Amino acid sequence: MKKRFTLFVLILLNITNIMAQNKAKVLVLIHSDNGGTYELAKEIAKGIESGDNATAIIKQVKESQNSKLSNIPVARVDELPAYDGIAFGSPVYFGNISTGMSEFLSKTVDLWTNHALEGMPATVFMSAGSGAGKELAIQSFWNSLAVHGMVLVSNGIRGYEGINHSIPQGNTVLGTTTMASLKDVERPTKDEKQLAQLQGKNFAKIALALKGTINKKEIAITEKPQNFNQILKEKGIILPEVPKPAGNYKPFVRSGNLIFINQVALKDGKILNPGKLGITVNEQQVKDAAKVTILNVLSVLNEAVGGDLSKVKQCVQLTGIFNTKDDYTNHAGLMNTASDLVVEVFGDKGKHARATLGASSLPVNSSVEIQAIFEIE
Numbered sequence: 093m094k095k096r097f098t099l100f101v102l103i104l105l106n107i108t109n110i111m112a113q114n115k116a117k118v119l120v121l122i123h124s125d126n127g128g129t130y131e132l133a134k135e136i137a138k139g140i141e142s143g144d145n146a147t148a149i150i151k152q153v154k155e156s157q158n159s160k161l162s163n164i165p166v167a168r169v170d171e172l173p174a175y176d177g178i179a180f181g182s183p184v185y186f187g188n189i190s191t192g193m194s195e196f197l198s199k200t201v202d203l204w205t206n207h208a209l210e211g212m213p214a215t216v217f218m219s220a221g222s223g224a225g226k227e228l229a230i231q232s233f234w235n236s237l238a239v240h241g242m243v244l245v246s247n248g249i250r251g252y253e254g255i256n257h258s259i260p261q262g263n264t265v266l267g268t269t270t271m272a273s274l275k276d277v278e279r280p281t282k283d284e285k286q287l288a289q290l291q292g293k294n295f296a297k298i299a300l301a302l303k304g305t306i307n308k309k310e311i312a313i314t315e316k317p318q319n320f321n322q323i324l325k326e327k328g329i330i331l332p333e334v335p336k337p338a339g340n341y342k343p344f345v346r347s348g349n350l351i352f353i354n355q356v357a358l359k360d361g362k363i364l365n366p367g368k369l370g371i372t373v374n375e376q377q378v379k380d381a382a383k384v385t386i387l388n389v390l391s392v393l394n395e396a397v398g399g400d401l402s403k404v405k406q407c408v409q410l411t412g413i414f415n416t417k418d419d420y421t422n423h424a425g426l427m428n429t430a431s432d433l434v435v436e437v438f439g440d441k442g443k444h445a446r447a448t449l450g451a452s453s454l455p456v457n458s459s460v461e462i463q464a465i466f467e468i469e
């Protein structure tokens with residue numbers, strides 16, 4: 093009896109596996125700032141899975157701080173050829189694709205030169221504000237996908253008859269849009285959602301029909317080193333001179349690929365805003381001191397990499413020590429000034445583990461000391 097049950101389960105698993113293999117695997121790849129594109133993406137995905145001939149997975153092109161979007165997985169460029177079709181979605185920026193989507197596409201040069209997406213179906217949906225230039229935006233999205241040799245799947249006038257024509261709707265013949273800043277009704281409207289589902293359903297049919305006709309390749313993507321010195325320049329961030337050690341120690345030590353740095357709020361040979369928080373200095377003054385301190389850290393780091401910050405692989409950890417009274421608890425708020433600056437410069441590579449603590453006194457009466465660990469090449 094037990095044997096028969098095991099056999100039954102095995103056959104069932106096998107059938108499920110075969111069924112899954114026969115379905116098209118579609119990536120719904122989005123960039124979204126405020127969530128409008130994500131709302132459409134969910135409807136596109138629903139439509140893709142509605143005919144039971146395809147599975148859909150929603151991913152985004154980069155991490156988002158927006159709580160509505162922060163749980164969506166981030167896609168890697170090199171995984172794109174593994175799918176049977178890609179539905180692209182982004183906000184409309186000046187009648188064009190969004191900067192986030194454009195940045196992601198700019199990393200697909202290796203896929204392009206290796207013909208990795210040629211023949212793969214693609215479709216586009218977008219979230220606009222007023223809707224100005226929405227067709228232009230989809231068309232310019234199509235330009236990039238056409239250069240990749242993808243099969244562009246339009247919407248035509250699919251679903252037009254069923255929509256409420258008394259309010260503006262985001263239907264276009266190229267793909268579905270929504271117009272987030274028209275607050276006459278909730279956006280995406282019921283009809284825009286329906287159009288997105290129809291687009292997804294049609295796309296799944298095409299992805300399945302073309303499944304297996306694309307020569308799948310594994311492409312090794314060579315990531316271009318990021319020029320963090322240039323990013324500093326563009327953001328107008330000027331690194332101070334490397335502070336001289338005040339004792340028998342070095343500004344940094346390299347151990348393996350890790351750089352260890354400790355700095356206080358020294359600016360032009362003097363400590364900026366010295367003293368204890370709540371007695372001689374206020375929170376804003378300590379935040380200003382934390383900014384000066386992290387700039388000192390970055391200046392030392394720059395020296396450690398011989399002036400080429402593109403060698404930085406990761407900010408591993410920051411520890412912020414603040415001169416505070418015993419009952420002070422908002423150390424995290426003070427330290428964010430330093431953390432934000434590191435992430436602003438290094439992006440994902442700037443995201444670090446962190447500790448903050450209060451001290452009853454700090455060297456040379458600085459209100460803050462920061463310890464930093466960076467991984468470099």
Ligand SMILES: Cc1cc2nc3c(=O)[nH]c(=O)nc-3n(C[C@H](O)[C@H](O)[C@H](O)COP(=O)(O)O)c2cc1C
Binds near residue numbers: 125183221271
């Ligand atoms: C830089 C920028 C340019 C924009 N340009 C347009 C535009 O040309 N037309 C339009 O309708 N909306 C435009 N918008 C508005 C966005 O498309 C709109 O807010 C969209 O719903 C955002 O999508 P999301 O909710 O997925 O972030 C622009 C927004 C930004 C930030």
